[in-house]
Amino acid sequence: MRLAITGLGLATPAGCDDESFWRAMLRGTPVFEEVDLYGDDTRHPAGRVAGEIGHGWPRRQARRVDRFTLLAMAAVRQALRSARFEVTEENGARVGIIVGNATGGWSFVEPQLYPLYRERDLDAVDSYVATAWFPTAAQGEISIDLGIRGFSKTIAGENLSSGFALRQARHAIADGRLDVVVVCGAEAPLTPLVHSALLRHGTASASGTHRPFHPDADGSVLAEGAAALVVESADRVRRRTGRAVAEVAASALGPDLATTMAACRARGPVDCVLLDGRATPGADRAERRALALVFADRPDLPAGVPGVVYGNLLGATLAVDIVTACLALRHRTVPATAAGPLPLPGLRHVLVNATDDHGQAMSLLIKAWENR
Secondary structure (H helix, E strand, C coil): CCEEEEEEEEEECCECCHHHHHHHHHHCCCCEEEECCCCCCCCCCCEEEECCCCCCCCHHHHHHCCHHHHHHHHHHHHHHHHHCCCCCCCCHHHEEEEEECCCCCHHHHHHHHHHHHHHCCHHHCCCCHHHHCCCCHHHHHHHHHHCCCCCCEEECECECHHHHHHHHHHHHHHCCCCCEEEEEEEECCCCHHHHHHHHHHCCECCCCCCCCCCCCCCCECECCEEEEEEEEEHHHHHHHCCCCCEEEEEEEEECCHHHHHHHHHCCCCCCEEECCCCCCHHHHHHHHHHHHHHCCCCCCCCEECCHHHHCECHHHHHHHHHHHHHHHHHHCEECCCCCCCEECCCCCEEEEEEECCCCCEEEEEEEECCCC
C-alpha cells in the first residue's frame, strides 16, 4: 500500500507554519537561547535550549493541560487544515490519532510536586494532574476536542517515537481499521527535572552547544515542539483530492543505521539524506560508518542535519524531520548542509535517519508525490 502524506502541521521554535519554518531552515541559524529553567537556584545557571514557543492559548485550556498537549493540538489543527480534511460525525469513527512522545507532561505536574514534597501541601496538586501529564494526554484531549473516534494510540520510544507512530498508522490503514490517521510527535521537556535527568544521562549538552560530527560534541540542545502529519492511502487520496505533500516510499527498523538505510535504498533511489546527528561521539561515529558502508558508491551524497537549527525534540524529532523532508521535496533544496542550503532541482527522494539511546535505528524514504 502506498502511504500518502496529505497534511503538515508545526509548532516549533524554528517556526509554527510551513513558510516561517522553511525560512529558518534556509537561514541555518540555531534557534537556541539562554533560558533560566531553575528559577532563582544559583547552583544551576541558565540552560541553553531551543527557544520556547509563544502562543495565545485559551486561559482555561492552558490551565488544565500540559504544554506538550497544547503544542500537539496546534500542530494537529494545522495539519488537518493543510490536508483540507474535516473530522465530522459521519467520518470520525474512521479517523485515528497516533502520538509519539517520550517524556510526558512535566511542565504541568512538576511545579506542583515541589510544595507537595517540601511542605506536604496537598492543595498544591491540581485535580487535572491525573490526566494531564501522562504521555497519552495529548491523544485523549485531541480526540475529544476534534471528535476523533477511531483506533488511536500513544507510543513512547525515545527519539523513534514518531517513527513508530507512523508505522502503526500505516498498519491501521492497510488493515482497514482506519481511512485517515493523524500522526503527531510532541514534547515539552524544558523543565528542571527533565533537563537535569537528560544532562546526567548525557543526552543534553552540558556546554550548551549542538555540534553533530564535531570532535568536541557532548550532546544535543533540548527543544520543545510538535509536528503532525495527516496520512491516507494513495487510492483514497486520488478519490478525495488527488493532491498530497509526499508519500512514504519505505520504512525500516533495525539494530543499526547501516541495516535500515540499506533496506530503504533497496526500495528506491536516494537523492539526499537528513542525518540523525545526535551530537554524541559514539552515535555520530556510528552514523558516519553506516553512511560510508551503504553509500560507498556515493561519497558526494548531499546530507543535512536539521537538528542543528531546531535542536533535539526527543519523541517529536522524527516527526519534525519528516516535515523537513517534505518541505525539502517541495522546494527542491537540501537544508542544513555544512555549506548551507543546497538547491537540488532533481530532488525526489529524501532519506531520514533516527536512532534511540541504545543504537536501535529507523530510516524512512520520503518520496515526492505522484498522482498515479
